[in-house]
Amino acid sequence: MAQEKKIPYKIYLEESEMPKAWYNVRADMKNKPAPLLNPGTHQPMTAEELGGVFCDELVQQELDNENAYIEIPQEIRDFYKMYRPAPLVRAYCLEEKLGTPAKIYYKFEGNNTSGSHKLNSAIAQAYYAKKQGLKGVTTETGAGQWGTALSMACSYLDLDCKVYMVKVSYEQKPFRREVMRVYGASVTPSPSMETEIGRKINAEHPGTTGSLGCAISEAVEVSVKNPGYRYVLGSVLNQVLLHQSIIGLETKAALDKYDIKPDIIIGCAGGGSNLGGLISPFMGEKLRGEADYRIIAVEPASCPSFTRGVYAYDFADTGMVCPLAKMYTLGSDFIPSANHAGGLRYHGMSPILSQLYDDGLMEAVSVEQTKVFEAAEQFARVEGILPAPESSHAIRVAIDEALKCKETGEEKTIVFGLTGTGYFDMVAYEKFHDGKMDDYIPTDEELAEYRAKLPKID
């Protein structure tokens, strides 16, 4: 056995050790993720069709199931250097507090103004749009992390950025909106009266506070109707998981530097951008038979696409203008009960992760939000970082696994993704403290009703 090096509280890679290529886990998957389908013809989307929505280089990345490594352009690597490498932190204080023999590490992605890992893909998508000579991009945002990240990237590259923000978030989170304004983005509450689909939804559901699916439809419509604009998305897509592989690659490099081999890897999962990025190089080893890891996706009990959804083709948006994706889904009309992890409220899941889950290569658990906030507060008090509600789902399960180790005496190594900070989520923490947070979980009947509305695809 190699002599154990003393592990510092935080492992930072040197700039020279930062990854120079993204890793594309699809290259190592025996069962490739199902292709996106044209919503009209139900035929696989061609590069040409996708090119009307996404910019060209991103279409290539979306369709590329073969190349394991894709070089990160120098300009993006320079931008990454502004806020990366993200530290891999040894949670010494949490371990001590829990009295566990487990060794806990977390990859902290919150050290940038967007407050999350979203910036990793935002800069890539904005870069390719700029390179193609486009004027700007459109997108949707729920909780606001993705919108903020995209605003930052566009501001840096001098691209126009139009954000459709779910109306309820727009009103409840004026500060998020204001951060986007600092970065020069235009932010419109959705559904708006600016788009056809927005006017339609407003007419059909007067007073609606909006949803992610609806904001996606508006953003896509605007990109298609405005020459020089393309639509960009912060999760679910293959290209996003590719860019987010930087999380896992850095994590693996940091672990390798100290000869640490994780037993369990845990990440929260909404659309899959964080989890897919974090696990990708580890999953690659697993797919190639070089190593084995327990990989756990954590989702809210109020929006349980992995644990209670079905694996089927579904619409990505409410307006049904987007391609169909085969994924674990609750149905595109599903709107979760009020929960405070805005980034985990999507009805579907990344097609890549859906295929890996279906193949039994990873596990999934769902947790109730009061339990999540208990873990968040416990973590904040000993580790100093106030976590985002989304990230706290992973903390909950990491703590649970560490407590199991305490019972069994096993010295397992647990790695989880701490995707971001909760500075803009204090209303949620307040509700938690005041005992006003509920744990509504959809009934089987409710889920069956949404499931019945799934499109029929042969």
Place this chain on the structure above:
Amino acid sequence: MAQEKKIPYKIYLEESEMPKAWYNVRADMKNKPAPLLNPGTHQPMTAEELGGVFCDELVQQELDNENAYIEIPQEIRDFYKMYRPAPLVRAYCLEEKLGTPAKIYYKFEGNNTSGSHKLNSAIAQAYYAKKQGLKGVTTETGAGQWGTALSMACSYLDLDCKVYMVKVSYEQKPFRREVMRVYGASVTPSPSMETEIGRKINAEHPGTTGSLGCAISEAVEVSVKNPGYRYVLGSVLNQVLLHQSIIGLETKAALDKYDIKPDIIIGCAGGGSNLGGLISPFMGEKLRGEADYRIIAVEPASCPSFTRGVYAYDFADTGMVCPLAKMYTLGSDFIPSANHAGGLRYHGMSPILSQLYDDGLMEAVSVEQTKVFEAAEQFARVEGILPAPESSHAIRVAIDEALKCKETGEEKTIVFGLTGTGYFDMVAYEKFHDGKMDDYIPTDEELAEYRAKLPKID
């Protein structure tokens, strides 16, 4: 000339390179800062007298003008490892945007949940209180950074923490209050009806929204009346500048690692905790004749203690229960016009910095807040970090100095302190965007009126 090493975007020290002792600049000062005086007798405060307010080890540090280095206890160094070393960042993107030949570096202290450098002293003060077997500590907070930092430190050490928060901030910044609650602190709007001085102030000024000086009086009263409690303060005091020297020591170590010698060092100054910490080792070299630097304090034009105050003994608080301090002051009754840099709204200035300024060892400039927010936004868009309004005062002057270099063609090296992030200051950014921010500057007549009320000390 040594071969120039390629400077990375961010210089992180290794854990082993982190300072093991704080540096006490007083040891190298020929003219020592004036002692605190008993407000009743006008005699220098003795250790015994100070011991009624501060815990014993901090009293020693407060009075120690001789020892240049004071060891940082291992427990505090372990806590520092949770969020330090703070990066020294090369502002490549800002330099490019400005088109300046100047080389700009900033020491970023915002990578912790308190959002600022305040945690450096909070953990030290809480540690010594715990070591002395105390039950808890009391303090005041304005903008909330200090209160949050102290809450975090106390939560970590399992100490009770009572925070008196200036009422207007308590009401305008509910999220800051909520973060303190996450860390288990009790937060009371000041002036409250819980203290004698609070009741008195409320009776004399019905409907008052409070001030820092008033919250200090309440916190001191509560500490004195409750056995097992002591008062702690986040700025002004010698002990605070001592703890904050960690900022400057790390900055200097990072610069030395790459053979970089700064020409200009810039910091924002409210009570002096950041500036005093940042400059201390550089000022030490200057005092010992080993090097020379231009050192610039930046303060708000609305609260110009250095640039328009007088160097005199004054009360530290409204209730006049605290010792008298000799400092640059505007008068303890001075309340600045609404400006959004809550951390720079104090009427006085650190006695150490006051003496250094009076001795001509540093400069000071004042800047108007709309100019500050222009700089903040420019910085955010290219460097990615959304700065606190306080920190943005230093950004303003760093940019101005870099633009002077552009005119002259000089390749000066500029280092400034980026004390924290502005996530809880979005109301201020909103006012700036909406053109609703004013730049009121006190008139000479107003300042003379406050000055006339200064205590007469022989």
